Amino acid sequence: MDTILELKHLKKYYGSIRGIEDVSLKIHKGEIYGFIGPNGSGKSTTIRTLLGLVNKTSGEVLIKGKPFNPDDIEIKQKIGYLPSEINLYDDMTVKQILDYQQTFFPKDCQQKRNELVKLFKLEENKKIEDLSLGNKKKVGIVLAFMQEPEIIILDEPTSGLDPIMQNVFHNLLLQEKEKGTTILYSSHLLNEVSSICDKVGFIKDGVMIKEDFIDNINKENYTYLTISSKDIHKIKKELKCKIISEKENEIVFLNNIDPNSLLKILSKYQLDKLIIQEISLEDLFMNYYK
Template identity: 35%
Template sequence: MAVVQTKNITKRFGAFTALDGVNMELNEGEIYGFIGPNGAGKSTTIRILLGMLKASAGEAQIFGKDVWKDAVEIHKRLAYVPGDVNLWPNLTGGEVIDLFVKLQGGTKNSRREELIERFDLDPSKKCRTYSKGNRQKVALIAAFASEADLYILDEPTSGLDPLMENVFQQCVNEVKAEGKTVLLSSHILSEVEKLCDRVGIIRQGRIIETGTLDELRHLTRTKLVIETKQPVPNIHEFAGIHGISGENRRWSFQVDTEKLDDVMKYISSYGITKLESAPPTLEDLFMRHYEGNDPSGGRRNG
């Protein structure tokens, strides 16, 4: 069942088109990574899903309800964490957490206390004394302490140290295990790679690629370092090899995954004495889409 669905969402601000026909679908119990650089349209899409902005055209639904008309109903089952959290300066962190949980119809629970301990937050301090990281912790604790069915997290680990990032990742996996759905918008590609079942890449207001990490990896390149018994002739001219460096019998380069078999067969005929291989990463894929100004959005066949 689709928890979140958008169809051709467009958003214009005067003559500027921020979103240009965005299609997205999140299924129940999945973690969906929404990635792209600043200004690509991530936050605009999220504001439309939250009912904070009205789309210029297209449809968006959460739990089968219209995100603009039924925003109040939707928010009863939704938790949201922005990348820059602003809190009431004269309330304590604990009071803010309780307020957020109560707004969703919840009450103080053991989950709240457990999360405060795990995120190492002092809930008795006034919010005006908190660092950015501690303000972020307040929002995350409030979100994960609620009984939400959908978590929309927009750069949620902004300001957190690596230890707290690990706690965050554990919490995301825990809500997934409960069958909840997570939309994670992030530019930290390692975080997305660790957590997400599927990924959507947005560029200049358009989703240019979507799928599981395995489905997308066919578009990436494998990194190889190779030593051979004999010099390999014409290696610079071999199709599918990129970024080659080295000489004679030791080479370092990237190979298009679909050409890997051909390359290995060619090189192995010269006697491989050493082989190091690094699998393609989400970062490789991301950079492939953003290098240059390809008007097709970096699409490739294959």
């Protein structure tokens, strides 16, 4: 599979302040990669560093195997970018900003542009300054997709969009994926991306803490295991699971031991309480950050 976008140990410091510490990821052709992390974890800094808006402290950004140079016009023609906060020229109308962007590209994209404007129900004669946050986001989406780029970088793309438009947007992503477009999708909500992403990477305090295919994460079969016992300390030692909460003789574990092995271990002890609960992907995500 062709690697389209690769980050190798990307690090960014603003003087002595950490932006990102160590971010590595690989996105293959036609993949949607969910880049997940809470606010302030370094998602936007990673994106801004990879696009060359800020200078990296160290590490590498490779596009199609070659180091990315922000002055490489040919490569930039193949990248669509939707920032988390849309700031466009307020004096322009929607039509004018779309026309203006078109002047930077040799390829005619009128047909795709018309489709997108229709899909997101945009009024082209409206001024940017008169648009609501959601409508500005829609203009940003049209700008990112209208040149039919090979790589699309989306930073919190659905913030400000209503649920109907979020659905329209996700369908658009799936269509793009079908065509072979590679997408980096940054979000702080795992459930937002879990249905459309192939792979997810979790970032915490500027460091990638986990990266895996969504299917594998689902297969990990994590459960919440609540045990109450006077032997709780011995059980804790033997299970070696992550502890979610602890009080006197009762502990809630994040468990991924298979049921048979778990029962074998627990059968050795006198238990007062045993509860096994299914865990949602979102809960699992939250546990990475505790």
